[in-house]
Amino acid sequence: MNMPKKAVVLISGGLDSATAAAMARAEGFAGCALSFDYGQRHRAELVAAGRIARSLGMEHRVFRLDLRQFGGSALTDDTIAVPEGPSEGIPVTYVPARNTVFLSLALAWAEVLDAHDIFIGVNAVDYSGYPDCRAEFVQAFETMANLGTRAGVEGRGFRIRAPLIDMSKAEIIRTGARLGVDYGLTVSCYDADAEGRACGRCDSCRLRAEGFRAADVPDPTLYR
Amino acid sequence: MNMPKKAVVLISGGLDSATAAAMARAEGFAGCALSFDYGQRHRAELVAAGRIARSLGMEHRVFRLDLRQFGGSALTDDTIAVPEGPSEGIPVTYVPARNTVFLSLALAWAEVLDAHDIFIGVNAVDYSGYPDCRAEFVQAFETMANLGTRAGVEGRGFRIRAPLIDMSKAEIIRTGARLGVDYGLTVSCYDADAEGRACGRCDSCRLRAEGFRAADVPDPTLYR
Numbered sequence: 497m498n499m500p501k502k503a504v505v506l507i508s509g510g511l512d513s514a515t516a517a518a519m520a521r522a523e524g525f526a527g528c529a530l531s532f533d534y535g536q537r538h539r540a541e542l543v544a545a546g547r548i549a550r551s552l553g554m555e556h557r558v559f560r561l562d563l564r565q566f567g568g569s570a571l572t573d574d575t576i577a578v579p580e581g582p583s584e585g586i587p588v589t590y591v592p593a594r595n596t597v598f599l600s601l602a603l604a605w606a607e608v609l610d611a612h613d614i615f616i617g618v619n620a621v622d623y624s625g626y627p628d629c630r631a632e633f634v635q636a637f638e639t640m641a642n643l644g645t646r647a648g649v650e651g652r653g654f655r656i657r658a659p660l661i662d663m664s665k666a667e668i669i670r671t672g673a674r675l676g677v678d679y680g681l682t683v684s685c686y687d688a689d690a691e692g693r694a695c696g697r698c699d700s701c702r703l704r705a706e707g708f709r710a711a712d713v714p715d716p717t718l719y720r
Numbered sequence: 721m722n723m724p725k726k727a728v729v730l731i732s733g734g735l736d737s738a739t740a741a742a743m744a745r746a747e748g749f750a751g752c753a754l755s756f757d758y759g760q761r762h763r764a765e766l767v768a769a770g771r772i773a774r775s776l777g778m779e780h781r782v783f784r785l786d787l788r789q790f791g792g793s794a795l796t797d798d799t800i801a802v803p804e805g806p807s808e809g810i811p812v813t814y815v816p817a818r819n820t821v822f823l824s825l826a827l828a829w830a831e832v833l834d835a836h837d838i839f840i841g842v843n844a845v846d847y848s849g850y851p852d853c854r855a856e857f858v859q860a861f862e863t864m865a866n867l868g869t870r871a872g873v874e875g876r877g878f879r880i881r882a883p884l885i886d887m888s889k890a891e892i893i894r895t896g897a898r899l900g901v902d903y904g905l906t907v908s909c910y911d912a913d914a915e916g917r918a919c920g921r922c923d924s925c926r927l928r929a930e931g932f933r934a935a936d937v938p939d940p941t942l943y944r
Contacts, residue, residue, distance in 0.1 A: 559785075560785075563828065597827075601790075608790045636864035
């Protein structure tokens with residue numbers, strides 16, 4: 497009997513990464529789900545991440561690293577307010593080098609696990625202006641990863657899988673719905689309350705609600 | 721009056737990074753020294769890192785992230801022994817993706833500080849077989865960093881500075897001695913005791929001792 501191949505799957509608790517995780521499972525991967533307790537305001541997403549991993553039958557690891565040690569973002573610094581409504585350019589919710597840091601740690605775990613695929617739910621279409629959600633970044637990270645690791649130099653190497661990169665929010669939601677993702681478990685809001693209920697006003701809430709409308713899929717989001 | 725330009729300088733407590741830090745200072749940078757409390761065995765190096773930063777007049781930050789959450793190296797897993805004497809290929813003291821993780825966090829801090837230069841004391845000549853100590857890796861990391869950050873996309877971008885990359889251990893020691901580095905503050909041993917005294921037998925001790933001999937510089941290393 498063949499052991500299922502392993503993949504490290506970054507799960508934030510949001511809609512996108514839950515969909516990417518379901519796509520990894522649909523490809524036959526035994527997912528090792530990884531989330532970060534990085535001092536984010538919206539800690540309800542970590543609870544959501546655990547629920548999503550469980551619903552997909554994945555092992556779930558929460559790695560602690562406190563990015564408040566550096567600050568510099570509305571998501572990790574209580575002195576910077578989360579804006580309501582759309583913003584121009586790269587928003588204050590950008591966390592410096594966040595996906596670089598998260599992918600680096602995913603890479604470290606993948607190398608320990610002997611996994612060769614790392615799934616991340618980044619998306620360049622509705623990407624809210626984040627530079628680390630673009631295909632050029634993902635490709636450059638993969639190149640770097642295969643030069644800087646033992647498994648890259650001596651072994652099979654790594655693939656950074658970003659299956660949502662070119663999808664609209666509506667396409668993501670339709671894909672996840674087809675794969676049986678329970679979006680009622682996911683939390684997208686930048687300012688969710690302790691029970692994971694959404695504000696309905698931030699960038700992320702707005703994109704999510706528009707996505708369900710455009711996908712013509714019932715929206716299970718709980719608002720406070 | 722011009723403010724001195726800032727650089728993030730990775731300081732491990734060892735000889736190489738102390739030299740790279742002195743080279744940053746000699747270029748006129750106000751160094752922001754960064755070390756990692758990652759669960760390493762040789763914790764005496766963190767004490768040494770603080771002493772080195774102080775001796776160079778640099779602010780020093782110790783970032784906590786426990787890589788024992790993943791394991792997979794003799795340096796972060798007590799069940800894997802540190803070997804004595806030379807080894808073939810990539811040694812068990814290789815920590816999966818360590819420099820990728822460290823540079824990612826240095827990048828995050830640099831972006832918060834508005835620093836554009838990141839100094840790392842990697843060296844490809846005496847590099848003990850680590851893939852993440854080679855110029856190809858450093859160059860690929862820089863490319864990725866400039867695609868994945870706000871400062872890379874909208875601002876001046878980042879340079880990953882690895883001034884020791886092509887130097888022999890003897891050249892490093894001669895350079896540092898010329899810049900006034902007090903190598904008595906540094907700890908290189910993979911298995912130093914709580915006072916920072918070296919074993920004299922591991923790969924790292926061996927390379928260091930040979931370096932001082934080849935440089936014809938007095939070796940201040942304390943052995944136990």
